[in-house]
Amino acid sequence: MKNTALKGFLLASSLLTSVGFAHAADVTLTVESWRNDDLQIWQEKIIPAFEAKNPGIKIVFSPTAPTEYNAALNAKLDAGSAGDLITCRPFDPSLAVFEKGHLASLNDLPGMENFTPVAKSAWTTDDGKTTFCVPMASVIHGFIYNKDAFDKLGISIPKTEAEFFAALDKIKADGTYIPMAMGTKDLWEAATMGYQNIGPTYWKGEEGRTALIKGEQKLTDKPWVEPFEVLAKWKPYLGDGFEAQTYADSQNLFTLGRAAIYPAGSWEIGLFNTQAQFKMGAFPPPVKNAGDTCYISDHNDIGIGLNTKSTHAEEAKKFLSWVASPEFANIYANSLPGFFSLNSTPVKMNDPLAQEFVSWREKCKPTIRSTYKILSRGTPNLENETWVESANVINGTDTPQAAAEKLQKGLDSWYKPAK
Template identity: 55%
Template sequence: MKLKILPYAIGTSILLSASIAQAGNISIESWREDAAIWNDVIIPAFNAKHPDIKVSFIHTNATDYNSTLDKKLADGTAGDLITCRPFDDSLKLFQAGYLTDITELDGMGNFPNFAKAAWQTDNGAQSFCLPMASVIHGFFYNKTIFKELGLTPPKTNAEFYSALDKVKASGKYTPIAMGTNDKWEAATMGFQNIGPNYWKGEDGRLAVIDGDEKLNEPQYVKVFEQLAKWGPYMGEGYQTRTYNDAIAMFGDQKAAIYPAGSWDIAAFNTKLDLGVFMPPVEKADDECYISDHTDIGVGINANTTNKKDAETFLKWMTTGEFAAIYTNALPGFFSLSNHFIDVDDPTAKAMIAWRDTCDSTIRNSYQILNRGEPSLELEIWDTSVGVINGTMTPKDAADRLQKGMDAWYKPGE
């Protein structure tokens, strides 16, 4: 005698089987090309404490990540954990109901407010992604060239330009390895690198959001005045030099200084004797500020069928153990937690130590101020390039930023 199985029973059986198959299995969606680090280092460390939870890492090309993730979330096929880009990209996912509110997750207290702000609602009331890593801005330098020319890492603007003059006078090396062809490089490694020392970090960034300060005030003009001095030190043809060209130039030891993001540490630390100094201040006793930019977070898919295990993994990511493992496995990507971390890579160790003496802030165009037209981020690209190339005055550049904001941004609304 054959048993009849009704259609609804088949469906129930399939769902039950799927549920059983998923128990103890979670996956992480990411744009980062570091699957080997997760599979060989991070996940085994987690499994040492939680051997019953199988974790898989799913990579999507960075340029396709947002669109691919949106489709997967809409289709219900996204992973249990979602690697989050900072601010609006992830905020939109939370507002659409795709990310879980993790405000009360155990371990959230291990992260400073500026770090959590990248993955919170505008009023700071709800958190939807755990802060994972930041990147820090500064300047790389070739220790061999500095020693040859009798230079020491500069701390003030006067010392910075003195070093550049000596490199240029040697006739052997280009002082600064950077170009303006790719625009974002001039803005990110130029404007956002040195700017926090002028607008006083978080205080200045939040003052613009609140409407208490404007982008054409003297502190912003001063940033552009510094960038206007860089062009003569960047060597012939810098206007067509790309980001990759600049990396090759510094890596081949043809230039002394590279305005840097810490993510580039791995590109150089096996090619030359790499040193690093923080953005120079105007006077030796000035307070210092660094761009310690929130770059990567992790959230829980609101529609996961295995929330318990996803939360277990996320809670582990709040620990000092994860902070140390991640920071050392990926030099230049720094845990955003408050835990003390013993960093192995010497350049990364030097950069993370700046947190002990300087206040951290994030790029000032990323939270709230980039939602309208014209885009503040793109305006900073164009103005930074214009000032370095000498086609725009510092005052005109600052006025253009504020004019763009006035076109759409109304503080408090």
């Protein structure tokens, strides 16, 4: 009888203990994201790497279609049904989510010391006091070129503005290739691949961007007009009918080998690697004169934050600290070549084209796109107006000075710099 009772006691203890273990392991964190193209990378690389070192915490990656993400996320947050971890779009959309009280401050999160103020700028309050998302990746601007075309024509990588136009002249004179693949039909392409690509060279990156926000510079000043003057000189090199050419057309012209140079964002790397049948290289925006400081647009693209309503905040913080680590940086950046880690610890890229882009951080000063923080919150929207004017300048329907005056007038109509 005693033996039976003892067995029963031991069985009960065993069941209770196993229930206790199951409960301890039963913390599941859900990640909200718009990057549905990342699903396989999360399931096969990111989640297994984290869970291997953090038994008891399970991660579920739950993406929404990119065009639906903002609305769907806001609805879930308002209803209290959003996931524990919120993937953060850069700048104003995420700032609005934080200001509604949905994202927690991460100032004290272990690992945040691995990021510079520029790296954190897309997810930091205007006063610079609170950061609310861990930076995950940025995209870098520059130029991708057809190495075979350059070798055939004996062209060296242009380092200065004069060398850049000399290369374009040589390509045009030969006639085999369209010198540069870019269209103006989609407007944003002209601004993003044009104005925001070369502009930091003239307004000196963060120096000019912050001066514009403070009201110490205007868009009609020389550093802001000059990139438009350079863009106006691109027109003869863009090929016939560039005014009707879409972004997809530009991609196709380059990957089919019909154009020699492509003004690029690093996000093109993955696609171009699968489509181009020729060797590719890349170079940063040329400097005005030999010996000048080099500037690149190293634009914050994606971060991740903590839902203030999460019932597993401590476990979520463990995951966020891991996202802030060099281990995560290496996995993510090499899984998505062209989306570069913002971690201060350099990541060696396995993809040679991606490594070329990221190597510019060692010699160029980084900045973000000039219109993205603070200056596009009113109407007219400076970002959208810059699309229009960049296309107009390249098309020749607006002079650089007229374009700058329109942009400054629009900004003045609603933006008053803080004194």
